[in-house]
Amino acid sequence: MTALPDRRLNAYRPDLAEEALRGTVDAARYVSGTPATVSEPVVPLRPRPDEAAGIDTQVLFGESVTVLDRTDGWAWVKSAFDGYVGYVRETALASGTGAPTHVVAVPRTFAYTGADLRTPAAFALSIGSRLTVVGESETRGTRYLTLEGGRSVVAGHCLPAGAPASEDYVSVATRFIETPYLWGGRSGFGIDCSALVQLSMMMTGRTAPRDSDMQAAGLGTPIERGELHRGDLVFWKGHVAIMEDEATIVHANGHTMSVARENLDAAIARIGWLYEQPTGYRRP
Incomplete structure (x- = not known):
């Protein structure tokens, strides 16, 4: 008997499966899915659509996913980064995929409501978060990057997308x-x-x-x-x-x-x- 594909990396249920699995697994319907972007700082990816379920992994701000199904406020997704499959709250996603220009390169940083460390922090961001920068400014000698939506992050906490933080x-x-x-x-x-x-x-x-x-x-x-x-x-x-x-x-x-x-x-x-x-x- 042929073993079924690893469910962590392959999206299939009796009623639905990703198109790439047609001919490999049986499902009532196959879909290619639609692209979306993670719009909250750190989003739990769960094995089932239930807040009480433990988390398998997390997806980060600005990462891309493919949405395979939406039901009762939950989205069944596959991460574009590592292929992991699971459920996230629909509210944590924005439609479509952007073209991130930068990545957060320090363990943690803040997105501020303005280009000034004295303005309120809107939310915190993790290392690895993808950012789309639309402008730059400087306040009292500190450079800030302006994000889509108007938030600002410290430029020194980010790197251009694709630039390594270290060789080691x-x-x-x-x-x-x-x-x-x-x-x-x-x-x-x-x-x-x-x-x-x-x-x-x-x-x-x-x-x-x-x-x-x-x-x-x-x-x-x-x-x-x-x-x-x-x-x-x-x-x-x-x-x-x-x-x-x-x-x-x-x-x-x-x-x-x-x-x-x-x-x-x-x-x-x-x-x-x-x-x-x-x-x-x-x-x-």
């Missing part, structure tokens, strides 16, 4: 130190282990799958523990950590409930009683 994704990951751990989190306000890898790599122009099992299966190449150095990955069942150096990991974890540094040997001993030994090591 580990240096990006360490900027998240003490960020709260959040299951399914994928932002500078709360993040989980695999999103730390994915988001840090994204900011250096690299791509990574969303979940740790996907990363363990195909991100980079397998190596032995004795080969570990900066930037390599250590996997446990359901967990991933980044090597900062030959002895230290950086990971978003439920022990400290934050992104933290930890000695690798100590982490293996601490984690082992519950999750056994590491399942593998990879060099992305």
